[in-house]
Amino acid sequence: MKPFRTALALTLLMTTTALADTKTIATGDLGLVIERAKGSVILIDQSDRAALARIEGLGDLSHASIVYSPDERYAYVFGRDGGLTKVDIVERKIANRVVQGGNSIGGAISDDGKLVAVSNYEPGGVKIFDADTLELVADLPTGSKTIGLVDAPGRKFVFTMWDTGETWIADMSAVKSGGEAEITKIPDMGEYPYDALVTANGRTYITGLFGEDGLTALDLWADNPEPIRVLPNYGRGQEEMPVYKMPHLEGWAHTGAEFVLPAVGHHEVLWIDANSLEETARTKTYGQPVFAMARPDGRQVWVNFAHPLNDTIQVIDSVSKEIVHEFKPGPAVLHMEFTPRGNEIWVSVRDENKVKIYDTHTFELLREIEADSPSGIFFTARAHRTGL
Amino acid sequence: MKPFRTALALTLLMTTTALADTKTIATGDLGLVIERAKGSVILIDQSDRAALARIEGLGDLSHASIVYSPDERYAYVFGRDGGLTKVDIVERKIANRVVQGGNSIGGAISDDGKLVAVSNYEPGGVKIFDADTLELVADLPTGSKTIGLVDAPGRKFVFTMWDTGETWIADMSAVKSGGEAEITKIPDMGEYPYDALVTANGRTYITGLFGEDGLTALDLWADNPEPIRVLPNYGRGQEEMPVYKMPHLEGWAHTGAEFVLPAVGHHEVLWIDANSLEETARTKTYGQPVFAMARPDGRQVWVNFAHPLNDTIQVIDSVSKEIVHEFKPGPAVLHMEFTPRGNEIWVSVRDENKVKIYDTHTFELLREIEADSPSGIFFTARAHRTGL
Numbered sequence: 001m002k003p004f005r006t007a008l009a010l011t012l013l014m015t016t017t018a019l020a021d022t023k024t025i026a027t028g029d030l031g032l033v034i035e036r037a038k039g040s041v042i043l044i045d046q047s048d049r050a051a052l053a054r055i056e057g058l059g060d061l062s063h064a065s066i067v068y069s070p071d072e073r074y075a076y077v078f079g080r081d082g083g084l085t086k087v088d089i090v091e092r093k094i095a096n097r098v099v100q101g102g103n104s105i106g107g108a109i110s111d112d113g114k115l116v117a118v119s120n121y122e123p124g125g126v127k128i129f130d131a132d133t134l135e136l137v138a139d140l141p142t143g144s145k146t147i148g149l150v151d152a153p154g155r156k157f158v159f160t161m162w163d164t165g166e167t168w169i170a171d172m173s174a175v176k177s178g179g180e181a182e183i184t185k186i187p188d189m190g191e192y193p194y195d196a197l198v199t200a201n202g203r204t205y206i207t208g209l210f211g212e213d214g215l216t217a218l219d220l221w222a223d224n225p226e227p228i229r230v231l232p233n234y235g236r237g238q239e240e241m242p243v244y245k246m247p248h249l250e251g252w253a254h255t256g257a258e259f260v261l262p263a264v265g266h267h268e269v270l271w272i273d274a275n276s277l278e279e280t281a282r283t284k285t286y287g288q289p290v291f292a293m294a295r296p297d298g299r300q301v302w303v304n305f306a307h308p309l310n311d312t313i314q315v316i317d318s319v320s321k322e323i324v325h326e327f328k329p330g331p332a333v334l335h336m337e338f339t340p341r342g343n344e345i346w347v348s349v350r351d352e353n354k355v356k357i358y359d360t361h362t363f364e365l366l367r368e369i370e371a372d373s374p375s376g377i378f379f380t381a382r383a384h385r386t387g388l
Numbered sequence: 389m390k391p392f393r394t395a396l397a398l399t400l401l402m403t404t405t406a407l408a409d410t411k412t413i414a415t416g417d418l419g420l421v422i423e424r425a426k427g428s429v430i431l432i433d434q435s436d437r438a439a440l441a442r443i444e445g446l447g448d449l450s451h452a453s454i455v456y457s458p459d460e461r462y463a464y465v466f467g468r469d470g471g472l473t474k475v476d477i478v479e480r481k482i483a484n485r486v487v488q489g490g491n492s493i494g495g496a497i498s499d500d501g502k503l504v505a506v507s508n509y510e511p512g513g514v515k516i517f518d519a520d521t522l523e524l525v526a527d528l529p530t531g532s533k534t535i536g537l538v539d540a541p542g543r544k545f546v547f548t549m550w551d552t553g554e555t556w557i558a559d560m561s562a563v564k565s566g567g568e569a570e571i572t573k574i575p576d577m578g579e580y581p582y583d584a585l586v587t588a589n590g591r592t593y594i595t596g597l598f599g600e601d602g603l604t605a606l607d608l609w610a611d612n613p614e615p616i617r618v619l620p621n622y623g624r625g626q627e628e629m630p631v632y633k634m635p636h637l638e639g640w641a642h643t644g645a646e647f648v649l650p651a652v653g654h655h656e657v658l659w660i661d662a663n664s665l666e667e668t669a670r671t672k673t674y675g676q677p678v679f680a681m682a683r684p685d686g687r688q689v690w691v692n693f694a695h696p697l698n699d700t701i702q703v704i705d706s707v708s709k710e711i712v713h714e715f716k717p718g719p720a721v722l723h724m725e726f727t728p729r730g731n732e733i734w735v736s737v738r739d740e741n742k743v744k745i746y747d748t749h750t751f752e753l754l755r756e757i758e759a760d761s762p763s764g765i766f767f768t769a770r771a772h773r774t775g776l
Contacts, residue, residue, distance in 0.1 A: 024478055026415040028460025028771050047458055047501065070435055070728075072416025072460070090412040111729040113435065153685045153730055154749050173749065201644055201685045221687060221707060256589055257663055275645055297541045297589045297774065299609060319609060340458075340772035341499040342541055361542050361561065383416050384728035384769040386685065 027072040030089055031337070031379035033348065033355055034064045034077075035372040041077065042371050043089055044346075046339055046379060049357050049367040053092045059083035059099070064376060065106050068383035069131060070113035075378070076131070078107040084118055086134060089380070096134045100127050108151040111386065115172055117157045119149035126159055128172065128181070138181050140170060148196025148207055150387045152220055160193045160207050167196075167207065167218060169225070188227050190216045198387035199274075200254060206277075208264075209235070217277060230277040235264050253294030253301045255318040260301045262289035269303060271321060283321050286312050291335070294318070295360055296342035304333045313347070315363075325363050329356050337377035348374040413478045415460040419725070419767035420475065421736065421743055422452045422465075423760040429465065430759050431477055432734075434727055434767060437745050437755040441480045447471035447487070452764060453494050456771035457519060458501035463766070464519070466495040472506055474522060477768070484522045488515050496539040499774065503560055505545045507537035514547055516560065516569070526569050528558060536584025536595055538775045540608055548581045548595050555584075555595065555606060557613070577615050578604045586775035587662075588642060594665075597623070605665060618665040623652050641682030641689045643706040648689045650677035657691060659709060671709050674700050679723070682706070683748055684730035692721045701735070703751075713751050717744050725765035736762040 029046040040056040058064075060081035067076050074095065075087040082101035087094055102122035109116050115137060117128045125141040126149060144161035152158055155173040160166070167189050171182040191211025198205045198220070205218040213235030217228040253260040258280060259272040269292050271281040287309030293302050301316040310332050315325040331351035338345050344366065347356045355369040355377065382388050417434040428444040446452075448469035455464050462483065463475040470489035475482055489508035496505050503525060505516045513529040514537060532549035540546055543561040548554065555577050559570040579599025586593045586608070593606040601623030605616040641648040646668060647660040657680050659669040675697030681690050689704040698720050703713040719739035726733050732754065735744045743757040743765065770776050 024411040024413060026413055026459040026461035026478055028415055028456075028768060029458045030412075068416075070417045071414040073414030090414055092412075111731045153683075153687070155731070201687075203644065203685065203687075256591070295541075297591065299541070299589075299591075341774055343499045343543070380416060381772040384772060386729055 027089060027380055029380070030072070031346075031377060032066055032075050032077075032087065032089070033369075033371050033374050033378075034061050034066075034376040036061050036064070036350070036375040037373040039079075040372070041075075041087065042369075042374075043092060044355070044369065044377075046344075046346075049369070051369050051371070055087055055092060055094065057094060058085045058087075058097075061375075063105070066376065066378040066382075067107060067109040067116070067388060068378075068380050069109070070383055072380040072383045074131075075380075076107060076109060076116050078104055078118055080104065082118075082120065082122075084116070084129065084134065098129070098134050100129070100136075101125075105147055106149055108149050108157055108388070110151055110155045110157070110172060111153050112155060113383075115155070115157075115175075117149060117151070117159075117170075119146040119159050121145045124161075126157065126170070128157070128170075137175060138170075138172070140168075140181065140183070142166075142168065147194060148205075150196065150198040150205065152198060152202045152205075153386065156220075158196075158198065158205050158218075158220065160189060160196050162192055162194065165189045165191060165193060167193075167205065167227075169220070184225075186218060186225055186227060189218075190214070190227070190229075195248065200386060202386045204277075206230070228277075231261075231270075231272065231279060233279075234261070234270065248291055253292050253298075255294050255298035255301065258318070260292045260294065260316070260318075262292045262303070269301070269316070281321055283316055283323070285323075286314055286326065293336055293338070295338055295345075296340060300324075300360065302336055302345065304336060307332075310334075327363065330354065334375045335377055337379055340379065340381035346377045348377055350374060413461075415477060415768055417768070418460070418477055419734075419765060420454055420463055420465075420477070421757075421759050421762050421766075422449050422454075422764040424449050424452070424738070424763040425761040427467075428760070429463075429475065430757075430762075431480060432743075432757065432765075434732075434734075437757070439757050439759070443475055443480060443482065445482060446473045446475075446485075449763075451493070454764065454766040454770075455495060455497040455504070455776060456766075456768050457497070458771055460768035460771045462519075463768075464495060464497060464504050466492055466506055468492065470506075470508065470510075472504065472517065472522065486517070486522050488517070488524075489513075493535055494537055496537050496545055496776070498539055498543045498545070498560060499541050500543060501771075503543070503545075503563075505537060505539070505547075505558075507534040507547050509533045512549075514545065514558070516545070516558075525563060526558075526560070528556075528569065528571070530554075530556065535582060536593075538584065538586040538593065540586060540590045540593075541774065544608075546584075546586065546593050546606075546608065548577060548584050550580055550582065553577045553579060553581060555581075555593065555615075557608070572613075574606060574613055574615060577606075578602070578617075583636065588774060590774045592665075594618070616665075619649075619658075619660065619667060621667075622649070622658065636679055641680045641686075643682050643686035643689065646706070648680045648682065648704070648706075650680045650691070657689070657704070669709055671704055671711070673711075674702055674714065681724055681726070683733075684726055684728060688712075688748065690724055690733065692724060695720075698722075715751065718742065722763045723765055725767055728767065728769035734765045736765055738762060 032041040043052045063080045077085040086096040101120035107118040128138040144163035149159040169184040190209040193207040194210040196207040218225040287305030330349035420429040431440040465473040470492040474484040490510035516526040532551035537547040557572040578597040581595040582598040584595040606613040675693030718737035
């Protein structure tokens with residue numbers, strides 16, 4: 001009888017223990033950190049300032065980004081190797097994975113959460129997948145390296161061709177009922193567009209140019225959007241400064257009435273009137289800015305810098321346009337992500353293998369989390385925003 | 389040795405079981421609908437366009453609003469009877485409930501999600517509770533009916549006194565470390581402020597006045613905020629039109645460069661420059677507007693109307709400022725809530741006992757959900773926004 005009694009006791013104990021240890025959490029305050037060297041992601045909890053789990057096997061994440069499903073359950077991770085990995089943050093595992101191209105540069109999710117799009121350097125073009133199954137829904141070859149892919153309201157994707165300087169708007173609304181993607185092509189966006197962004201309301205799409213100075217904007221609300229040249233002096237300029245890293249355009253900060261834009265090759269950020277897209281001011285910075293990110297309320301802009309000055313962050317007040325705080329989180333600050341209401345910021349310090357969390361009002365360091373060569377940090381709250 | 393081996397096996401097994409039983413529930417696309425007559429709420433799923441459960445026992449919900457915890461798990465429901473009910477949408481039950489005043493008018497949650505504030509008509513004042521336990525953290529008597537309570541960045545709450553025309557800013561950041569609430573009082577906001585709003589970035593607080601025409605704004609970014617009178621002709625005006633319902637100021641729509649404001653007593657909405665707060669245009673409407681709500685991208689403004697014209701919705705294009713769509717969802721359209729990225733809208737039709745879901749691009753009716761006298765609809769995505 002003894003073995004039986006032991007087994008029974010063991011069962012009872014297990015049940016009790018399991019129940020007592022069962023912890024239920026919701027997904028509104030979760031997120032993922034890219035571990036670029038390991039091909040893994042870490043599941044993080046914003047409220048508890050904690051790492052919950054590591055999920056491995058996502059391929060080459062040396063340049064990776066993430067979008068989320070509307071229920072904040074699934075993350076779509078776009079890897080450098082063309083891998084599109086669907087991570088289930090509830091089950092804490094990979095739900096599905098396809099290698100959809102040879103060299104991918106980013107992706108987007110449609111406003112209804114039903115379609116995931118990926119843009120490719122090799123072989124070029126955009127592929128659009130069913131967000132549920134990752135089955136191919138549309139293949140849009142463009143004959144060019146394709147960059148600057150964003151979503152826009154009305155089940156649209158917008159993207160731009162490096163080689164031909166065209167922007168395409170793909171309206172996928174007819175695809176719901178068995179129709180085709182409807183493509184609008186806009187030529188003459190400029191020479192060698194290398195990145196693009198769309199404003200948070202999905203109205204203004206702006207491409208950065210590698211082949212010439214200036215930027216090109218499109219009003220996506222117009223019946224026939226046409227290229228609008230803005231900031232003609234934006235770029236490397238006559239001095240041909242060495243550019244260590246072209247700034248990320250997705251890092252454009254919107255402070256309300258103005259945008260803040262990292263200069264190319266210069267140690268400064270530019271302030272741009274959000275309506276006229278004309279330059280209003282410049283602020284000198286510590287190094288060549290990579291990301292200039294506005295706290296969600298727009299009162300502060302946090303700036304990190306290109307190698308070799310990438311150990312530092314500066315914080316600019318958006319009213320005085322002056323630097324109000326400067327500190328060194330550590331070697332290789334790669335990315336920053338604000339909590340959705342802006343009270344805290346999470347910072348990746350790659351070469352210290354840490355993510356550091358700061359209070360944005362007191363600048364106090366609140367917590368450090370271990371991570372292997374962390375780069376991008378992405379909170380699930382992104383699920384509810386346009387154009388990421 | 390046998391007992392030891394058993395103990396080891398048991399430990400391993402327990403560890404595995406405990407981990408496997410950690411439950412995560414995706415809550416990003418959920419929401420609650422107020423059933424005003426029954427004192428209950430319905431849990432809804434935006435992606436499935438479905439009702440999932442009814443939760444009862446919330447008291448008098450004849451005028452109720454909701455805020456959410458940052459993890460999108462808990463809803464704080466503010467009822468007319470002074471009840472503050474914490475609903476666990478994961479467990480689908482009431483987690484806690486206190487009756488904190490005699491006649492409550494609304495509430496807010498701090499940017500870090502740790503404090504919930506409620507403003508009261510009777511006995512007046514604001515009470516602030518621990519969001520976790522609902523224990524009283526601070527009691528702020530104001531000697532007046534208290535209205536227009538909102539949260540602002542930096543663990544602040546802002547609210548206004550009907551009787552004395554003062555606005556108070558309560559900075560709760562010191563309370564974290566055992567300190568007191570720090571109160572800034574701003575007199576001369578105007579005669580009988582009846583409601584207020586804060587802009588989405590938390591910068592501009594605006595009160596509506598019952599006792600005189602015009603509105604009063606405060607720049608919360610200023611070191612010493614002072615009352616700024618705006619729109620001096622806003623109000624009932626000389627004609628003294630009968631006012632069936634004072635418009636909700638929280639319904640102010642921000643379309644990017646402009647706000648849209650329901651007129652008082654007149655059949656029109658006003659367009660206001662977001663920077664100067666000066667009037668730029670008016671659009672004639674079907675009735676006296678109650679809510680004028682911008683689709684999240686700002687391209688459309690949806691307007692509902694006061695009794696007896698409350699069976700109709702008009703949709704205004706924010707570029708042409710013309711009405712582009714008009715329809716009758718049914719008797720007593722009380723509230724509208726957009727999905728966070730604006731592709732759909734949910735509409736409460738009280739006297740038909742239905743919530744109706746529409747595509748905002750095609751205006752197609754997508755689904756109807758049964759609900760008992762539905763009023764407010766609140767999606768969990770509100771957790772990530774300021775000033776609601």
